[in-house]
Amino acid sequence: MTHKLPFSRRTFVAIAALSMACGAIAQSYPEKPIKLVVGYPAGGAVDIIARTIGQSLSTSMGQPVVVENKPGAGTNIAVKSVITAAPDGYTLMLAANALAANMALYQPAPFDAEKDLVLISQVGRVPVVIAANPTTPFNNVSQLIAAAKAKPSSIAFASPGNGATPHMAVELFAKAAGISLQHIPYRGGGPAITDAIGGQIPLVAVNALEALPHVKNGKLKVIAALSSARTSIFPDTPTIAESGYPGFEASVWYGLVAPAGTPKSITDKLHAEIQKALGTPEVKSRMSGVGGEVTPGPGTQFANLVRSERQRYEKLIRETGIKPD
Numbered sequence: 001m002t003h004k005l006p007f008s009r010r011t012f013v014a015i016a017a018l019s020m021a022c023g024a025i026a027q028s029y030p031e032k033p034i035k036l037v038v039g040y041p042a043g044g045a046v047d048i049i050a051r052t053i054g055q056s057l058s059t060s061m062g063q064p065v066v067v068e069n070k071p072g073a074g075t076n077i078a079v080k081s082v083i084t085a086a087p088d089g090y091t092l093m094l095a096a097n098a099l100a101a102n103m104a105l106y107q108p109a110p111f112d113a114e115k116d117l118v119l120i121s122q123v124g125r126v127p128v129v130i131a132a133n134p135t136t137p138f139n140n141v142s143q144l145i146a147a148a149k150a151k152p153s154s155i156a157f158a159s160p161g162n163g164a165t166p167h168m169a170v171e172l173f174a175k176a177a178g179i180s181l182q183h184i185p186y187r188g189g190g191p192a193i194t195d196a197i198g199g200q201i202p203l204v205a206v207n208a209l210e211a212l213p214h215v216k217n218g219k220l221k222v223i224a225a226l227s228s229a230r231t232s233i234f235p236d237t238p239t240i241a242e243s244g245y246p247g248f249e250a251s252v253w254y255g256l257v258a259p260a261g262t263p264k265s266i267t268d269k270l271h272a273e274i275q276k277a278l279g280t281p282e283v284k285s286r287m288s289g290v291g292g293e294v295t296p297g298p299g300t301q302f303a304n305l306v307r308s309e310r311q312r313y314e315k316l317i318r319e320t321g322i323k324p325d
Contacts, residue, residue: 029089029266033064037082037093039075045126045209045290049254050094052286053123056277057270074098074163074324076110083116087261089270094123095257097165100309104317105163105324113306117257118267121274122302125251126292127227128169129234130157131193131211131220136202141177141224141243144203148179156182157203158192163324166205168313169226169250171320176245185325196220207252208233208291226250233291253295253309255302271299 036054040046047069054065070078075098085091095113103109113119130144138144148155159167162185174181181203186192189206196204197219204211204220208231214220215234222237228249230239240248256274258267277283278294287294295301316322 029269030061030063032090033066034061034089035091036065036067037078037091038067038069039071039078039093039095039098040069041071042069045207045252045292046094046096046254048209048290049124049287049292052283053094053256053274053277056280056283057273060273060276074102074105074161076102076106079111079113079117082257082259083111085259087259087263089258089262089266091259092120092270093257094254096252096254097168097309098163099255099257100306101163101165101168101313101317102324103310104314105322113257113310114303116260118260118262119299119303119306120256120258120267121271121299122295122297122305123254123256123274123278124287124292124294125227125253126207126209126287126290127225127231127239127251128166128205129208129211129225129231129237130170130173130203130205130223131196131215132203132223133196133199133201134218134221135199136221138223139221140238141240144223145177145179148174148177148181152180153182155203156184156201157205158184158186158196158201159205160189160192161185161187161325163322165250165252166207168316168322170205171316171322172250172312173226173240173245173248175316175319176240176248187325193220212291229293231291232288232293251292253305255305267299 036050038047038050050067054067058065082091082093099113138147189210192204195201212233222234225231225237225239227239228241275296278296284294
């Protein structure tokens, strides 16, 4: 005769069995190489940080972490490749601001990051800087604002493209400062910087890493860092917050994501490994070398960031009518 367990006990046994299974998955993971997708070309800041994090994870987890660059469509191609991948922890992505911005920038929205992905951990931030040709008449934020208010929409700035993080950062700054600047979109940061150096355009907005070599050789000067704290590679450059706009920040941020449905045991393990990596001198040094800082914290930190950035970009795009290239 078969004796049925009381419901509550059967439930307990089932939960215990599931917990043991999840624990076994986490212990055995990873059993093969992990793919880390990047939605930008090789050599840029996101790619450099992805390879640094990948190397650290590879060392600690005992399996290769292979970076796969999938640029195009404002990173939407890369994001969709991760969303449709098997939710087994072997396809991950190092995402940046476009993850939040593209849900408002492209219509209909190409994805819902909070539903289609697991937001595992924030990794770090790198500030956007406003740089200028050395011959421009303004040398700091106050002078730039005064010039822009004297002649609205007369001062142009270049960016890597419509809807790119530096473009959005400057638009947020302009709204905070009550000024109007003329945006000139380029196909990438390189051409934008080239024209600023050549004097065809007075200002360029890029991440700190892209500006660094040109500032070092005297071909550009940095007007401001659009971050809450001064960047290590431009320690003498005031932030927007220091220049009279406390609380303002518009940095490039990075975080690790996985397909929705990835077992929590695996995402918890990845979060713990990322936190461990962010505490190592190697990762801190590499992040500092690209002008940024590591941002360790609980998984909720990254989810809250993506949600708040999505809302901020939605408001900006609605008010300014920004369209993607």
